[in-house]
Amino acid sequence: DAGITQSPRHKVTETGTPVTLRCHQTENHRYMYWYRQDPGHGLRLIHYSYGVKDTDKGEVSDGYSVSRSKTEDFLLTLESATSSQTSVYFCAIRRISGNTIYFGEGSWLTVV
Amino acid sequence: GESVGLHLPTLSVQEGDNSIINCAYSNSASDYFIWYKQESGKGPQFIIDIRSNMDKRQGQRVTVLLNKTVKHLSLQIAATQPGDSAVYFCAGPGGADGLTFGKGTHLIIQP
Numbered sequence: 538d539a540g541i542t543q544s545p546r547h548k549v550t551e552t553g554t555p556v557t558l559r560c561h562q563t564e565n566h567r568y569m570y571w572y573r574q575d576p577g578h579g580l581r582l583i584h585y586s587y588g589v590k591d592t593d594k595g596e597v598s599d600g601y602s603v604s605r606s607k608t609e610d611f612l613l614t615l616e617s618a619t620s621s622q623t624s625v626y627f628c629a630i631r632r633i634s635g636n637t638i639y640f641g642e643g644s645w646l647t648v649v
Numbered sequence: 650g651e652s653v654g655l656h657l658p659t660l661s662v663q664e665g666d667n668s669i670i671n672c673a674y675s676n677s678a679s680d681y682f683i684w685y686k687q688e689s690g691k692g693p694q695f696i697i698d699i700r701s702n703m704d705k706r707q708g709q710r711v712t713v714l715l716n717k718t719v720k721h722l723s724l725q726i727a728a729t730q731p732g733d734s735a736v737y738f739c740a741g742p743g744g745a746d747g748l749t750f751g752k753g754t755h756l757i758i759q760p
Contacts, residue, residue: 570746579738579752580693585745595745627692631747636681638740638748640692 539630539639540564549647556615558644560628568631569611570595570638571603573624580627586611618648653682653741653751661757668726670754672739677720683740683748684713684724693738696724726756734758 540563550556560569571583572595582595584603592603600622604612615622628641652675662668674682680701685693699706699713699722706713712725726733736753743749 577752580750582744582746593745629746636742636747637683637695637698638746639695642692643690 539566539632539641541628541630541639541641543626543628543641543644545644546642547645549649550618552619552648553617556618556646556648558613558626558628558646560611560613560641562609562611562628562630564630565608566630567608567633569605570629570631571601571611571613572627572629572640573597573622574627574643575624583613583626615646618646620648622646623648652676652743653739653749657754658752659755659757661759662729663759664729664731666729668724668729668733668756670724670726670737670756672722672724672751674720674722674739674741676741676743677717679741681742682713682715682722684711685738685740685750686735687738687753688735696737729756729758731758731760 542561544559567588570585572580574580581597583597583601586592586605602614626644629638631638683698684696686696687693697708697711697713699715710727715722736755738751738753740748740750
């Protein structure tokens with residue numbers, strides 16, 4: 538358990554609406570990540586952060602933005618949701634001392 | 650860059666038997682690998698890792714074997730139980746997050 542809480546856990550939204558997913562961690566980890574997981578594609582990195590106000594793009598960042606104004610919170614925003622963004626989204630952290638990434642429980646997003 | 654991949658998308662085993670899940674990787678310079686377990690509706694959970702200076706590492710009912718000659722690693726689960734039913738995937742170095750993930754093998758336990 539890496540002290541990660543994702544919210545909401547499940548959401549249905551309409552095409553074209555903005556959506557924000559929140560990742561909250563309680564252990565002061567510096568490195569945080571957002572992934573999406575889809576059948577046939579596995580886990581794909583969307584954005585990541587190495588600290589407050591320090592974020593960068595992953596391999597599938599188009600249509601997504603992130604913000605990290607506090608160490609404990611990493612927000613993922615879909616500015617205008619599309620059906621292709623229907624997916625399971627996982628937040629993750631890396632402890633500074635190792636290579637292992639630890640995942641949250643996921644946020645299931647359906648865009649209709 | 651690194652790529653990692655599992656040999657089988659699905660593996661069915663009898664309860665009580667040993668399970669072996671295999672993974673191949675491409676970069677001979679890779680120096681660590683990680684195995685994750687993902688149960689339905691949950692996030693991936695760390696199981697065990699191994700560094701390239703090791704051939705074998707054991708945990709509770711799990712063993713990971715690393716064969717650097719053929720760039721292959723395996724996860725062995727002893728005395729498979731119903732709670733072992735999940736998707737298992739390996740990860741190796743690569744990417745902006747430091748890891749490249751395989752796509753997963755779904756382990757099905759037959760009673």
